[in-house]
Amino acid sequence: MNRLIKSSILLWASIFISLVSAEITIYEFDDPELELRFNNLSQELRCPKCQNNNLADSDAPLAVDLKDIVYEKMNQGQSDEQIVGFLKERYGDFITYRPPVKPSTWLIWFGPFVLLLGGFVIILRFVSNRKESTIVKAEVAETSSADLISQWAEEAESEVDSIRDSENQKN
Amino acid sequence: MSESGQDNSSQNKSDQNRQLLFLLPLLLFVAMAVLLATGLGKDPTELDSQLIGKSIPGFQKTLLFSPNKTISEKELQGPALINVFASWCPACYTEHPYLMQLAQSKAVKIYGLNYKDKRDKGQKFVNDLGNPYDLILFDDNGRLGIDMGVYGAPETFVINSDNQIVYRHVGIVNLDVWQNILRPRMFANQEGSASKSTGQAAK
Structure with a gap:
């Protein structure tokens, strides 16, 4: 009994789902490759x-009309370029999410790469500057400490000499 | 003595470089701010028409009030307005009284394009509110609208005396829009051929 209820629920659910999905997929294709192209293009x-x-993703009346046109033209054997061209003639570059490469769009196409390159240059310069400056400082420190040591040695020697002299004079 | 002098000057120079490096983010910020500020005033929902300077697209459409009569683009003659309207479009009801006024003043010929409407509903719209149109094309499937790059209603196209589309206005037409935007563009090519050529060059 329990099994019967479960299976009838499943049956009704599957009928309901198939009805819903039937409402969404209006466009049917014989050729799966055409269907793939249609899905890609409409996205x-x-x-x-x-x-x-x-x-x-849009159910706006205009979007539905445009999808109809894409579907029609695709089944007439037109290429993606031809269909996008047809729509661009009417709605401009706005119609596609992939803007064409031309001077007014150079900023969006190449801007990020220019910024990335600029960042690399700045980092490289920063790193090389830091290396140079530490090396210079280290050299300065070495020479000065050597000088200091010899200087101290001389001073100590002369002090020892002067103490010996004074002791000799006392004696 | 002379060596330490050189050290000082090179140090000053690297200090200057460092200062410039600190200024760089500020400059970048200002550049970005200017770039973004220019986009601020624009209405992103207003698209430029792709048909400016082109002829009215070819069509075969029936008239709203005579389903058996089909006409083509050859039966339109500018200077005129082509007003895209529909009974489902709330702003069209707002716009209509001014179109009536404009038609009564005989300042301009107005063609109607009943866009993606039911025929009875379109007829009711015009019967209820009055008919400012010289003729009304019935575009039930919206294909003429798509050929003209229509993406909503109301839209109004300005046609010059050569039957070329010179401007597309998105939104309602009122006195201000007519006097300051539509009329100057419609008659731009009648103010002498010299200004016509420069006007086209400017576009």
């Missing part, structure tokens, strides 16, 4: 109405 294209959504 890379941006919905002009709901600006931070891609077409795949």
Whole structure:
């Protein structure tokens, strides 16, 4: 009995899930490769109405229309470039999340690498400066301590000499 | 004596370099602030139209009030406005009284594009609020809208006397928008051919 209830719940749940998923996947493909291309493209294209959504995630009427167009054109055998070109003619570079490389987008394409390179240069210069300065300091210290020792030795000797002289004079 | 003098000057120089190094973050900050500040005033939901300077896209569409009559882009003649509206668009109700005023003043021809609407609802909208349009295209599937880069309603396109799209306004049209934005652009090419060529060069 218990098993019967469990299995009927499972059955109803699976029917419900299949109904829900049927509502979401409207686009059917015979060719799995086409389906993959469609999924990739609709994730890379941006919905002009709901600006931070891609077409795949958006249910806005315009996004649905644009997905229909992508689906149609793909089944007509058009390439991804042709389809993106068609949409760019109407909605501009905005339509894609992958901006083209041109002077006005150089900053976003190359800026991070320039900053990274700049950081490396600054670190390299910092490290080499530090090495040089420690070496110089060490040399200065060595010579001065050697000098000091010999100086002290001379002073000590002359002091010993003077003490001996004074003792000799007393005697 | 002379050696220590040299040491001092080189030390001054490295101090200067160090000062410049401390200034670098400040300079970077100022540059970033300027860059970001220029973007602050802009409305990110307002996209530039890709059709500026191009002709009206080709189409075959029925009229809202005569489902059996199909017309093409050749039957439109600028200077005119093409107003994209729909019964589902709240801002279109706000905009409509001014379009009525504008049409009554006979200052400009207005074409309507009933965008992604049900035919009966579109007809009701115009019947209830009045008809400022010379003719109304019925774009039930929204494909003409997509060809024109429409991404919402209301939008208003300015067509010059050569049937070229010269401007696209996103949002409602009112007296201020008409006088300061739409009208100057619509008649820009009628203020002499010299200003036309410079105007196009500036774009």
